[in-house]
Amino acid sequence: MVQATGILIARPRPGLRRGRALFSLYPLLVLGLALFVVYPLGMLLAQAVQADGRLSAGTVLGLLRESYYRAVLLNTLLLGVSVAGLGTVLATGYAYAMTRVAMPGKKFFHFVALLPTISPPILMALSLILLYGRRGLITNGLLGLQSTLLYGFWGLTAAQVLAYFPFAYLLLLNLFRGLDASLEEAAWTMGAHPGKILTTVTLPLLIPGLASAVLLLFSYSFADLGNPLLLGGDYPVLAAQIYLTIIGLYDMPRGAALALILLFPVTLVFFAHKRLAERAAFASIGGRASSMRHPQFRHPAVRIGGLLFCGGVCLLILLQYATVLGGAVTRLFGINHTLTLKHFASALTASRDALVDTIGLAAAASAVSGVAGLLIAYFVARSRVPGRGALDFVASLPLAIPGTVVGLGFAIAFNRPPFLLTGTALIIVAAFVVRSIPYSIRSGVAALRQVDVSLDEASTSMGATSFQTLWRVILPLLRPAVLAGMIFTFTRSVTTLSAVIFVVSPHWALVTPTILSQMDRGDVGEAAALSVVLIVLVLLVIHGVPRLLGRDWREGTAA
Amino acid sequence: MSTGTAKALELRGLRKAYRLPGGRSVPAVRDFSLRVEPGEFVTLLGPSGSGKTTVLRTLAGLEEPDAGEILLDGVPLTPLPPHQRHIGLVFQNYALFPHLTVFENVAYSLRIRRTPDVRIRDEVEAALKTLGLEELASRLPGQLSGGQQQRVALARALVMHPDLLLFDEPLSNLDAKLRFQVRSELRRLQKRLGITALYVTHDQAEAMSLSDRIAVMRDGRVEQVGTPEAIYARPATLFVADFIGRVNILPGRVVDRGGSGVTVEALDRRWNVAADRCPGAAGEVLVLLRPEAVGLTEAGQGDLAGTVEELEYRGDQTEYRIQIGGVHVVVVESSPRRTRRIVEGDRVGLRVFEDTLHILPAQREG
Numbered sequence: 001m002v003q004a005t006g007i008l009i010a011r012p013r014p015g016l017r018r019g020r021a022l023f024s025l026y027p028l029l030v031l032g033l034a035l036f037v038v039y040p041l042g043m044l045l046a047q048a049v050q051a052d053g054r055l056s057a058g059t060v061l062g063l064l065r066e067s068y069y070r071a072v073l074l075n076t077l078l079l080g081v082s083v084a085g086l087g088t089v090l091a092t093g094y095a096y097a098m099t100r101v102a103m104p105g106k107k108f109f110h111f112v113a114l115l116p117t118i119s120p121p122i123l124m125a126l127s128l129i130l131l132y133g134r135r136g137l138i139t140n141g142l143l144g145l146q147s148t149l150l151y152g153f154w155g156l157t158a159a160q161v162l163a164y165f166p167f168a169y170l171l172l173l174n175l176f177r178g179l180d181a182s183l184e185e186a187a188w189t190m191g192a193h194p195g196k197i198l199t200t201v202t203l204p205l206l207i208p209g210l211a212s213a214v215l216l217l218f219s220y221s222f223a224d225l226g227n228p229l230l231l232g233g234d235y236p237v238l239a240a241q242i243y244l245t246i247i248g249l250y251d252m253p254r255g256a257a258l259a260l261i262l263l264f265p266v267t268l269v270f271f272a273h274k275r276l277a278e279r280a281a282f283a284s285i286g287g288r289a290s291s292m293r294h295p296q297f298r299h300p301a302v303r304i305g306g307l308l309f310c311g312g313v314c315l316l317i318l319l320q321y322a323t324v325l326g327g328a329v330t331r332l333f334g335i336n337h338t339l340t341l342k343h344f345a346s347a348l349t350a351s352r353d354a355l356v357d358t359i360g361l362a363a364a365a366s367a368v369s370g371v372a373g374l375l376i377a378y379f380v381a382r383s384r385v386p387g388r389g390a391l392d393f394v395a396s397l398p399l400a401i402p403g404t405v406v407g408l409g410f411a412i413a414f415n416r417p418p419f420l421l422t423g424t425a426l427i428i429v430a431a432f433v434v435r436s437i438p439y440s441i442r443s444g445v446a447a448l449r450q451v452d453v454s455l456d457e458a459s460t461s462m463g464a465t466s467f468q469t470l471w472r473v474i475l476p477l478l479r480p481a482v483l484a485g486m487i488f489t490f491t492r493s494v495t496t497l498s499a500v501i502f503v504v505s506p507h508w509a510l511v512t513p514t515i516l517s518q519m520d521r522g523d524v525g526e527a528a529a530l531s532v533v534l535i536v537l538v539l540l541v542i543h544g545v546p547r548l549l550g551r552d553w554r555e556g557t558a559a
Numbered sequence: 560m561s562t563g564t565a566k567a568l569e570l571r572g573l574r575k576a577y578r579l580p581g582g583r584s585v586p587a588v589r590d591f592s593l594r595v596e597p598g599e600f601v602t603l604l605g606p607s608g609s610g611k612t613t614v615l616r617t618l619a620g621l622e623e624p625d626a627g628e629i630l631l632d633g634v635p636l637t638p639l640p641p642h643q644r645h646i647g648l649v650f651q652n653y654a655l656f657p658h659l660t661v662f663e664n665v666a667y668s669l670r671i672r673r674t675p676d677v678r679i680r681d682e683v684e685a686a687l688k689t690l691g692l693e694e695l696a697s698r699l700p701g702q703l704s705g706g707q708q709q710r711v712a713l714a715r716a717l718v719m720h721p722d723l724l725l726f727d728e729p730l731s732n733l734d735a736k737l738r739f740q741v742r743s744e745l746r747r748l749q750k751r752l753g754i755t756a757l758y759v760t761h762d763q764a765e766a767m768s769l770s771d772r773i774a775v776m777r778d779g780r781v782e783q784v785g786t787p788e789a790i791y792a793r794p795a796t797l798f799v800a801d802f803i804g805r806v807n808i809l810p811g812r813v814v815d816r817g818g819s820g821v822t823v824e825a826l827d828r829r830w831n832v833a834a835d836r837c838p839g840a841a842g843e844v845l846v847l848l849r850p851e852a853v854g855l856t857e858a859g860q861g862d863l864a865g866t867v868e869e870l871e872y873r874g875d876q877t878e879y880r881i882q883i884g885g886v887h888v889v890v891v892e893s894s895p896r897r898t899r900r901i902v903e904g905d906r907v908g909l910r911v912f913e914d915t916l917h918i919l920p921a922q923r924e925g
């Protein structure tokens with residue numbers, strides 16, 4: 001007993017002393033991050049704050065002085081606030097019902113709520129246009145309206161809330177689950193009915209978490225590019241303006257200055273969100289929680305309310321997916337509902353290159369992100385190499401940066417020597433990796449924290465090099481986390497639009513920009529079919545790959 | 560602060576199994592019956608996992624029983640949700656609301672019932688005063704010591720004037736000294752207020768000192784109910800004897816039966832055991848001898864002779880392991896009573912306080 005405890009106590013002592021192999025990779029990671037994170041951001045910044053070759057805030061200030069751009073900024077803010085408020089209310093209700101109400105169908109509700117997190121966000125715009133657009137099934141077909149209400153604030157709000165509230169739901173789900181159950185039970189025995197418990201105990205304790213959900217949604221709405229491009233109409237917002245300025249007007253400095261205006265609030269809000277989320281997590285799991293099993297309210301009104309709420313939200317989400325499917329299998333949705341496979345045929349032929357390239361490049365990005373993420377996680381959590389804090393910060397920075405800004409930074413930085421990469425596969429893979437590596441690192445660090453330090457100490461003391469230790473001892477334990485990170489990278493890469501729209505080229509076509517241009521041309525059927533193919537593909541990868549790899553890889557990736 | 564008339568609690572045939580994901584179920588409480596008189600303080604005492612917490616949670620309505628009845632003054636509670644039961648529950652971790660001050664924590668149940676502000680102030684202040692917390696009213700729970708938090712939790716439960724007060728190991732997070740102090744305060748308070756109370760602990764000293772009666776639990780059932788004296792002196796089963804205090808279990812045989820008791824042979828000697836200490840004993844039996852019911856004397860004196868094999872000095876007490884003709888007996892003596900130090904290997908005499916011997920049938924073992 002006594003001897004054994006000496007070994008079991010985990011000391012925060014790095015298990016790395018021998019072995020240079022692993023450390024020789026460190027400069028490589030630093031260089032990679034410098035080239036693909038720091039350099040593009042720097043170039044973007046340089047582009048935005050110079051005029052006539054001199055350093056000047058003129059472009060940025062000039063934009064802010066124009067009433068048009070002030071209106072754009074106001075639009076963006078207003079949209080962000082609405083989406084954040086509405087989305088948080090939806091997410092809170094959903095997470096509450098899922099964690100506190102005794103009701104059937106929870107697995108199904110969870111699955112449906114997660115669908116939008118693995119779909120391209122423009123899917124919502126697509127389905128809303130099919131349902132409520134100028135020739136929409138409901139507005140035009142059923143009601144005979146020529147409504148343009150969809151194209152503007154209301155349509156954008158609806159699309160973004162549907163596309164992004166699930167992210168807030170996931171955040172709040174964990175916080176609802178993490179609250180000390182005995183607090184709510186205590187309130188219950190003291191005479192509070194379920195509604196009172198929610199308003200007097202649960203929600204007040206979750207305030208940091210709710211605030212963090214609001215900020216998260218706000219930054220997602222700010223950064224969204226696809227929906228504003230399709231639904232913006234006469235409601236211009238920042239991200240779309242950047243796109244139009246670059247692609248339509250070829251005005252790089254102006255685009256870069258707009259990107260800076262976008263970047264500033266999003267980054268600010270994101271870091272505020274992160275701090276609050278940390279505090280919320282601390283508040284809920286700190287202290288001595290007596291039980292993690294929360295009250296499951298059985299009052300008929302509560303159960304019916306929960307079912308109606310979750311059922312309603314699910315119906316709303318499923319309606320969008322059903323519509324896209326409908327659009328994919330009919331000749332012209334809303335007008336000619338003859339069934340056809342021609343859209344699928346064309347998705348699989350005309351857009352075959354886009355599909356193949358997307359899958360190939362996303363798979364390459366997954367591999368890179370998986371390996372690099374794990375290495376960075378290892379340096380951050382298990383070593384004392386100088387600069388590992390800065391490494392972590394820089395690698396995590398893209399979390400806080402809108403995809404549009406990353407993409408534009410890439411376009412500016414790699415369109416000229418010394419790093420002329422425009423048109424290559426490398427630039428696309430790099431954009432994918434930069435966008436997803438923060439998640440790989442986080443999941444790697446979290447998993448590494450679960451692995452006892454004494455394990456790699458034991459291995460190292462038996463003469464293994466750090467590389468062998470990582471390979472033989474740690475990697476097998478981390479397999480589920482690494483796989484989860486890789487699948488996440490894949491999903492995020494094939495669904496992103498904003499990060500790649502500035503770096504696609506005729507040599508390398510990608511699916512989401514293809515869908516966008518099909519929509520532009522009015523080929524909604526093809527766009528819908530391609531979207532369906534993409535979602536099916538993602539679902540196959542998420543559920544199929546872990547199963548193919550077997551049990552060792554699977555634990556913890558079920559989400 | 561007084562609670563009006565105390566109520567009687569009656570539990571009949573309570574059953575509860577937890578269903579695990581995957582369909583398996585864990586029985587936690589099986590056929591549990593118990594009556595608690597109005598104003599009585601009853602403790603559920605049992606090893607970890609014996610179902611104590613489950614009984615309390617079922618009473619409070621936080622778990623639904625699979626079968627059985629819960630009656631409070633004859634009124635069935637099972638159909639009521641927790642917020643309509645009017646039962647106070649003091650949690651092991653106190654469960655104070657971290658976002659509310661001490662005052663608001665205590666006032667919580669009153670605010671829920673929409674009590675007028677003036678009455679809330681009076682009641683809360685009275686409760687805080689009873690527990691010596693007046694000074695702390697405006698603090699947050701995070702700014703209190705463990706003992707203070709414990710008092711706030713108690714004040715919060717008392718201010719509801721509950722029909723029944725439940726405690727789930729409320730002292731287990733306090734250090735030993737504080738536990739001792741709060742224990743006696745708790746008992747005084749409960750007596751003064753006359754609330755019917757059910758208390759859960761696995762600390763037998765706590766159970767002994769607090770309770771009017773103790774219900775010893777094992778595997779979800781009541782093994783024995785009785786006053787602390789009865790449980791200690793006349794355990795109904797070997798499990799109770801072994802769980803409450805320490806005991807030497809000696810094989811023996813009933814050799815004679817009289818009106819006033821039985822004569823039993825153990826350790827090669829005959830002993831007379833009173834009738835109330837040998838329930839239904841005949842033939843092969845187990846003789847229970849408490850370690851403190853034996854005194855050491857000079858070799859050659861006393862009822863038995865043995866050799867000291869091992870001893871452990873503990874300051875106030877010394878424990879001896881003594882071999883008596885192939886059987887080991889543990890003896891505990893208060894240390895300062897002896898001038899000549901006994902050492903390992905010494906021959907000693909043992910004087911047994913025959914009145915304390917207790918007999919259980921041999922087949923009840925296990």
Ligand SMILES: Nc1ncnc2c1ncn2[C@@H]1O[C@H](COP(=O)(O)OP(=O)(O)OP(=O)(O)O)[C@@H](O)[C@H]1O
Pocket residue numbers: 293577578579585586587605606607608609610611612613614761
């Ligand atoms: N939520 C639960 N799910 C499944 N089994 C449970 C749950 N809670 C308790 N059990 C099981 O029920 C049995 C009784 O548990 P209970 O918590 O009532 O015991 P206890 O006497 O309070 O123990 P302790 O002294 O350790 O607090 C145990 O076997 C326990 O493992």
Ligand SMILES: [Mg+2]
Pocket residue numbers: 611612613727
């Ligand atoms: Mg317990």
